[in-house]
Amino acid sequence: MSCFEILDPAFGRFVLGNAALKQLATGFDWVEGPVWFGDAGCLLFSDIPNDKILRYTPGVGISTYRAPSNYSNGHTRDRQGRLVSCEHGTRRVTRTELDGSITVIADSYQGKSLNSPNDVVVKSDGSIWFTDPHYGIGSNYEGFAADQELPCNVYRIDPDGTIEAVLTDFNCPNGLAFSPDETLLYVADTGRMYQDDPAHIRRFSMESGRPKSLGIFHTIAPGKGDGIRCDMDGNLWSSAGDGVHCIAPDGHLMGKILVPEKVSNICFGGRAKHQLYITATTSLYAITLNRVGAQTP
Template sequence: MSFFQANDPVFRTYVLGNAPVKQIATGFDWVEGPVWFGDAGCLLFSDIPNNRIHRWSPGAGMSVYREPSNFANGNTRDRQGRLVTCEHGTRGVTRTELDGSITVIADSFRGKRLNSPNDVVVKSDGSIWFSDPHYGIMTDYEGHRGEQELPCCVYRVDPDGRIEAMVTELQCPNGLAFSPDETRLYVADTGRMFHSDPQHICVFHVGSNGKLSGGEVFHAIDPGCADGIRIDTDGNLWSSAGDGVHCIAPDGHLVGKILVPEHVSNLCFGGRAKHQLFITATTSVYAISLNRRGMQHP
């Protein structure tokens, strides 16, 4: 079978004809938040409804990294290599220190509880940016049903702990990614739960003062919608979709697709040369080697 669909001839140089999409783990309920730890040679990812973070290592296979996980969703690493996690259960963002202790980065804004932090990225200046849609408090499936106290925003937490709402105009911001030069911030808007809001990826321009401008629609995924998104070293955006992973050029046009047999939620680059794409998709995790390298720090 073919694993690829080339919408632009250049996509054939991004993929390898003899590199299959491999299912490396399965049996979950809704997997999310993949993050690669190169120094430990492992992938961490969340199974949100089952309240666990799992670890997968080549050769060693699967193990449980954290249980309970506070219904963890998105994960990333900061510039010191520490795990940063969005938690539906605590309605906060935490950092796992190198000694294993856990620090709360943010769980409120102006005296009100956050909703259910979803995705998180760390900028080169050490600031932590996370999205805060309401999905984790709308039902008891991915957390605890609760009252929404704040609008759904994207927040920035500075190294000194100051928190600021940076994106306030989207319905439900979800996946986040910076361009390689950090002059663009891409935000997936997946719309409010139980509503038929427009779903698309928006792009914001990051000024020298750190402020955002713009916010125009960059691309609309079809079929499905953008959830998790990642960037390669040439600035191409790789997005989850209903039929797999879509590769989108910096000018917004669809370059091609990696076809996956389940609905994709998120993805990350990793492996020996950051040339492998790890894909979380409904009940399973998949991996494929590419002729691309992903932006990932450290």
């Protein structure tokens, strides 16, 4: 049985009929935040409820990278190759320096504690962009239940450390990704906990370093768009309730990779950034594609 659903013939060129969806590891509680370290030949990802950052090394398997992890969620790498992490438990964004020490990049805004930083990307100018929904403080499952002090915003941190709320009209911003040329920013809004909010992916044009709304780009169904990534041709790949969806730059759904668990997040990796790593509820999956991811090594 094929793991692909082709809705646009062009998607047939993106997938390889003899490349199977592989379950690389399972038995976790809720996995998130995959990031590929090409120079180390490994993938890092979070098991949030178990307070761990795990490492998957092809040919070796799973090991623990950091425990406790302060209930880390999303991760990325900066232009110097350092790990940048969103931590629910400490309500902060951190950077792991090359010597292993940890630097706090942001934990508050205008004197108030952040909610629970969720996902993060680094732009080529060195600015760090992250989403701050309230999911990690809504219960004790993915962190610590706490009062919400700030709206659920998207923030930009300049290289000099200045932090700014650049998008303030979201219910709960979640995954985010820049287009390959960084002229567009995509942000998934998954809605507030216990509320029946609309859920969709919005698109913004980047003008003088600031995002300008271009409206709703795409609505995922079934499920919601959580983690998102672009490939080098500007197609957007998104988590969904039935797997991973590939969305063309004009917003139409091209096809799906069907996954037997609810997908939380994705990233491209492997020797040519042609493998898609998928975190899905209790398991880590991977599939080889005829695509190349738009991200740092």
